[in-house]
Amino acid sequence: MHSQAHDASAPSLLEALRAGTALLHVALEKRLPFFSEHLDADGYKRLIQAYYGFYRPMEAALYDSDLIPEGFDQVMRVKTPTLVTDLHALGLNEDAINALPRCSNLPPLDTPAACLGALYVLEGATLGGQVLRREMAQRLGLDAENGGAFLNVYGAETGRRWKDFLDYLGRLPLDTPAKQRGVDAARSTFSCFEQWLDGQQVLL
Template sequence: MPQDQTLSAVSPALNALRSGTQTLHVALEKRLPFFSDTLDLERYKRLLGAYYGFYHELEERLQHSPWLTCGFDLQARLKTPALCRDLQALGVSIPSLELCDTLPVLHSQASVLGALYVLEGATLGGNVLRKQISERLGLDTHNGCAFLFVYGAATGQQWKAFMDFLGSVPLDAQARGEAVQAACSTFSCFEQWLERQEVLV
């Protein structure tokens, strides 16, 4: 979870999302195998394949959502293309990958924002994971690690832009609750999917 600002200095929506998802976020983080001694190239391929199955379906749903806020450039923030490049570079057959069939319900503008918060926050944390994968497996953005560095040197800037965007959307207490619920559901659906794909530790 990004802690680049104190909770008192951020928007009410970001404050609610951070505090409301912290337990789920920490629990999932502990189960991801990026820092596990058992992580080798084959397990990394399976992990990326599982990520693809979830991100592809969730981003498809977001792209077709009538609740996507006008002015938010989702196309510039899609992660599935980077996952495709990585999987192709690693010789994984994308058509053979299973796709996630259990996704968070996105029934409002606030719920869409909650899901986006999880995806953007994960992208911010990817930079740390990228360094680990580079050291452990010798991969970089050209041969299997583009997803973890999808924004490149602009990662911090992209996160700040998302925080600014989130703070600009007027959300009352009920809407903030919907955003937190959707974010929690996104974490839960993702963890359950990774569990089904047997890629967690």
């Protein structure tokens, strides 16, 4: 990865990620069933199972790659354990969780920039989770103790951790081709996630 000091007019990595994923983000949000009047407790349970089926292999691929640039605290930001906690609260034992289907069609995470693009999607989802948490608490009576912890995975730290992540992205000097690899990976993460949820029949 090289400095892009020679092209000061180029968009930052964050600007490129926002612009490159905006439409995909909106499209997926419209298909998520959290605000559907038809979503019941069983539908929510299937949704969290599907999320687990994506996040577990996705986080494993990211964190096993050794390509994430220095400065990202994966211990603090890993989300799969919280999904496991929710699945236990929703009635699944360890064997049932281990038997859940897992996504094999993951975005290529073969460069540091690609890892950053994927992390942008996963970290950004924590912001939307705040709105979903309130909706699920009101509609289904869910909270951190009975199956809703993932929607509030960072709790009161959500805003600060998002800002810290944006600061982290801003410190990394990427040239234009690397930024494009980041955007491509972020777009692919959205697409793979939507295709996976679609295949699990949990989308509208």
